[in-house]
Structure formats: C-alpha cells, structure tokens
Amino acid sequence: MKNIKIIAITKNDAEFLQKLMNNEAVMSVLNEVPSTLAVWVDAIKEWLQDTDEKDYIIFDETTPIGWLGVNGLSSTDKKAYIKMIALLPQYQNCGIGSFVIKETIESLKLRGYSSIGLYTDQSNIQAQQCYKKCGFDIIDETEQKMSSGAVVRRYVMECSL
16 A cells, blocks of 8 residues: 555645545445535635644545545544545545555554544445454444435444554
8 A cells, every 4th residue: 555645635625525525426325415616615624724623635646536534633532533534436445445544543543542433324334344344343323314315324433542
C-alpha cells in the first residue's frame, strides 16, 4: 500500500467529494441522495473550522480515490468515531479500506484515544468484514433514517485501542 496516501482535506477537494458521493454505487450502499458542488464547498468550510472532526482524502499516488472522516476528537472520554469511509468502486475489495482504517487506528492510539466506533448498515456485509478484520466488534444494533429517507437497520461497531 505504499502508493496510498491519507491527506487532510482542503477547500479544493469539493469537486472530488461531489464526484465520489454522487457515484451511483456509493449512493446506493450509503443510502445517500445526489448532492451539488455547493453542498460540498459548504461542508468543507464547516469541517475545517470544527476541532472535533478531521476529514481526509485518500489518494492512490496523486489520484483521489476516497474520503475518510473522523469525529469525536474533542471528546473527554477519548472515543473517536469513523463518520465516513468511502472509496470509488474500482478501488474497493483490494485492501485499501483496511489499510486506511488500520492507519487511522494507529494514529489515534498514539494520540491517547481509548476506542474508535462506527455505524454500518446490517446489509453491508463487505464493510462489516473489513471492520472485523481491523479489530472492530458489533456492540449494538439501531435503526437510523438515512439521507435517502430509508430507515435502515445498522450495527454499532467498536474497536478498543
């Protein structure tokens, strides 16, 4: 995975995020709806001012291929959350997601965090397998209304650091 880089998001990444999050396969698995460039420009402005959150673009050398968002960084209990990890479909199922998650876990460990949690759809077996491979366990179940309006059964997963 020497070509994979995880780089802090900048205001110049809005166009890529729009492309990624409007990809039919990505929208389908994440229960998302189409979004405009303005939505991503505004989101990045907010993220860059939010000390509780860090967002990253995942690159294959110089090509942007995904997005990682981590929040809970200001929590007193030192429990962070992966709010989003999404890769373009052609970069899925080749170990990149696991690599990025393991790098994130190591970075949070070094900064004294005690655990990292996330939510994933119960129907998203591929994501669950990736998370389990990285040390996450299912700790709870919930239902959540998604951007698409669908009410989805989800797992709460956690990895102790």
